[in-house]
Amino acid sequence: MTNIVIAGYARSPFHFARKGQLVNLRPDDMAAQVMGGLVSRLDLSPSLLEDVILGCAYPEGEQGNNLARIASFRAGFPETPGAATINRFCGSSMAAIHYAAGQLMLGAGNAFLCAGVESMTRVPMGGFSNCPNPELMEHYPQAYMPMGFTAEEVARRYGVSRLEQEQMAVDSHARAAAARDGGRLADEIVPLTTPDGEVREDGCIRPGTNLETLAGLPPAFEGSVTAATSSPLTDGSAAVLVCTRTFADQYHLPVLARIRAVAVAGCPPEIMGMGPVYATRKVLERSGLTIDDIDLMEINEAFASQAIACLQELNMPRDRVNLDGGALALGHPLGATGARITGKAASLLARTGGRYAIATQCVGGGQGVATLLERSSADA
Secondary structure (H helix, E strand, C coil): CCCEEEEEEEECCCEECCCCCCCCCCHHHHHHHHHHHHHHHCCCCHHHCCEEEEECCCCCHHHCCCHHHHHHHHCCCCCCCEEEEECECECHHHHHHHHHHHHHHCCCCCEEEEEEEEECCCCCCCCCCCCCCHHHHHHCHHHHCCHHHHHHHHHHHHCCCHHHHHHHHHHHHHHHHHHHHCCCCHHHECCEEECCEEECCCCCCCCCCCHHHHHCCCCCCCCCCCHHHECCCEEEEEEEEEEEHHHHHHCCCCCCEEEEEEEEEECCHHHHHHHHHHHHHHHHHHHCCCHHHCCEEEECCCEHHHHHHHHHHHCCCHHHECCCCCHHHHCCCHHHHHHHHHHHHHHHHHHHCCCEEEEEEEECCCEEEEEEEECCHHHC
């Protein structure tokens, strides 16, 4: 995939569901503002897009219909680009990027807008009508195991202590707060216009988070996992432009990185948080690289226990991971996270001068997804 690149990344501010500053903004309007904002920043006509691929974990209610098409119209895009909505739970918008890369490899277009959105205020976790298959519930109930209990199972199997989890949360908030205060998040954020006014900054980051405070929190799932060591319910959207290198050069777009390899992998649902290990090992094998070659990683901190266990299994040094904080501090709007961490990893390569980055995340039901990015001197 030497000719497929990430040529733009933007996201909304992320805010707490049900109590943050985006509670009165529809998810289709949220996605539309981010998608339109990215295209505007790139000074790119949306008529040049082949397709808009949007990820959403719970595509119903205000996130229903073909949300990608609805958001495209709300963004003011013309009728000519196609639009499709993809659901791989938390990995939905990373799956959108993988879909676009495959289409580009087929020669089915030159530019794809890959986005994701989740309003966990407007559409609850699990959706409005959760109807598990009764036979599967009886014979394979772990397929429906609540995410918090999978985090507890990972902590138990991999020996991740509560203190280790809380230290990751402290570090995540500290890094995110430092990045925000240092102006390192401003360029990626598209300010949103809401019925209550403009929102320009993230709302989930808690500067000053410390071990003493976290030690006093009660368990959330009858074990070592607490609210502080779980990513918060979040509203937000993110988008990246995926295109050929030729297209990027033709329209003078900033090449952040090229897509070197992608992977998806299944794993036992009860330890779904370990999915990044399976997927990351696949992309490394496909690229002929080792973890020592990776300059930085964006791993979704769905839960501290699973992120820690994954990094331990992969032997990935923490000082190369989530440089500007992760989901414990920034939040995790399910369908949007894959686009955020992939775009973030690409932009961090550009910022740090690194060569290789991996974006990876776990997926409810027992999956992992990963994207390997490469930046060369020609991209500078």
